[in-house]
Amino acid sequence: MDDVDRKILAELQQDGRLTVTELAGRVRLSVSPCHRRLRELERSGAISGYRAVVDPAAVGLSFEALVFVSMRQEDRDTVADFERALAEIPHVLDAQRLFGEPDYLLRVATADLAAFQRLYDERLATLPGVQRLTSTLVMKHVVRDRPLPA
Numbered sequence: 001m002d003d004v005d006r007k008i009l010a011e012l013q014q015d016g017r018l019t020v021t022e023l024a025g026r027v028r029l030s031v032s033p034c035h036r037r038l039r040e041l042e043r044s045g046a047i048s049g050y051r052a053v054v055d056p057a058a059v060g061l062s063f064e065a066l067v068f069v070s071m072r073q074e075d076r077d078t079v080a081d082f083e084r085a086l087a088e089i090p091h092v093l094d095a096q097r098l099f100g101e102p103d104y105l106l107r108v109a110t111a112d113l114a115a116f117q118r119l120y121d122e123r124l125a126t127l128p129g130v131q132r133l134t135s136t137l138v139m140k141h142v143v144r145d146r147p148l149p150a
Contacts, residue, residue, distance in 0.1 A: 001046065004027055004029065004037065005037060005041060005046070006150045007026075007027040007035070007150070008023065008027055008037055008038060008041060009041065009046065009047070009148070009150065010150045011023055011026050011027060012047065013148065014147060016051070020034055020035050020038065028146055048121070050065065055146060056109050057145050060111050061109040061110060061111060062095070062112075063109065063110045063111060063112050063113060063115065063116055063137075064107065064108065064109045064110075064135050064137070064138040065104060065107075065108050065110075065116055065136065066107055066108075066133045066135065066136050066138065067105075067106040067107070067135045068104070068105055068106075068133070068134040068135070068136075069104035069105075069106060069124075069127075069130060069132075069133055070101060070102045070103055070130075070131045070132040070133075071103045071104075071129045071130065071131055072129050072130065072131035073129055074103065075141055078129035079097075079129070079130065081128040082128045082129045082130070083095075083097075085127050085128060086104075086106070086127060089119075089123050089124075091108050091109055091110055091119055092108050093107045093108060093109055094107040095107075102132075102134070108124075120133065120135065
């Protein structure tokens with residue numbers, strides 16, 4: 001990866017809908033070399049996809065919480081079962097496994113506090129291996145969906 005590839009990535013992180021012609025102009029390449037580099041970045045996995053960034057409030061998901069999960073046991077089967085079940089819950093937007101305590105950090109979005117309580121009680125608390133859940137509410141986003149540094 002060289003500086004031109006980094007410029008391509010930076011431009012696409014700002015606007016993933018750029019045409020190859022527009023992208024080529026911004027990184028000062030002709031269209032064919034820019035297209036080849038773009039395809040190679042996709043093939044190598046540096047670009048893993050393209051998506052729309054949706055405002056959660058616009059689709060009725062204005063309540064957001066961070067949920068810390070401590071596991072009762074962390075054997076391979078329990079962890080796999082937990083992660084598989086977690087992946088099936090659409091309101092879990094992000095999930096990271098952590099070193100230390102707690103074991104996981106989840107970011108969830110729901111319509112309101114009542115919907116969060118139902119999700120917490122009916123889905124999250126019943127996940128395999130969960131010992132304790134602790135949550136905190138998001139007041140506001142200070143930095144959100146920042147592009148990776150070049």
